[in-house]
Amino acid sequence: MTDAWRSVEPLGDALHFLRMNGVFYCRSELTAPWALDLPPFEDCMMFHVVTNGECWLDVDGTDARQLRPGDLALVPRAAGHRLFSQAGVPAVKLFDLPRELATDRYEIIRHGGGGAATTVICGVVRFDHPAAHHLIGLLPRVISVDVWSSPETEWLQSTLRFITAEAQELRAGGETVITRLADILVIQAIRFWIARDPSAQTGWLAALRDKQIGSAIALILRDPTRQWTVEMLARAVGMSRSAFAARFTSLVGESAMRYVTRWRMHVALTWLKDGDVTLSDVARRLGYQSEAAFSRAFKRFIGSSPGEARRD
DSSP: OOOGGGGOOHHHHHHHTOOEEEEEEEEEEEESSOEEEEOOOTTEEEEEEEEESOEEEESSSSOOEEEOTTEEEEETTOOOEEEESSTTOOOEEGGGSOEEESSSSEEEEEEESSSSEEEEEEEEEEEOSHHHHHHHHHSOSOEEEETTTSTTHHHHHHHHHHHHHHHHSOOTTHHHHHHHHHHHHHHHHHHHHHHHOGGGGSHHHHHHHSHHHHHHHHHHHHOTTSOOOHHHHHHHTTOOHHHHHHHHHHHHSSOHHHHHHHHHHHHHHHHHHHOSSOHHHHHHHTTOSSHHHHHHHHHHHHSSOHHHHHHO
16 A cells, blocks of 8 residues: 555645646727627637726626726636626627737727726736636636635735736836736635636536545546556555545545546547557557547547547
């Protein structure tokens, strides 16, 4: 038996896989009255940090919430939504506005009627790792964080002040600073939600919080190519086979071996999309004796053949 699992922090491991690729960042300089219509971005998350003034955020027309300086809002699945100074203002589509291109990925937008000023740092980030897609799928439509009431108030405020200063005068390297700090804020907002929202205490997230089942999940995430068995996982976390199998299924909602296979197919999908490996290489790395056996398992869990997934 090994005690290696005792050093594993499952929730931290899951957040570790939230490696983000910035798609689009902008500083929006807005004056009342104004309203922006932001389009959906597939497989992405959008965030907004208010650095000056205030505005409203509405995702589905029924849950408008006000954002003030220091507020951070995430739209996890990047659904279409609106930002506006006040209700009833006709919205302009984001990409219909003139923009100043500061760098390849950082733009400055100015819009509005000349009244009260609001400045918002906005960004679209993409998550490529399957663990991230799983976690993002569990998040609510909107996460908003009031950094002034957060236990980490001091460093969050310092981070926002740093972003604000860089956004006001984009110096050499400023885009890199803003994007890296924004990534940290996004992960912190997700941690904030996980710690406080009752819906984060059930299902897969609850399994991650379970000392032994969460540790088993983390082992699977870290080493998807290992030929795991129920016995190996149970032994690694100090449980009997039967007790482990029952608790895993109860918390996760599927058996340990089905979870292992599902996870490996999502990892395979990531490898195939990278385009640098052959189908036979993927099958071999995951322990399949033939491409045909791997392809059948892949289609059962992903819903398409490996070739179709790569083309998509």
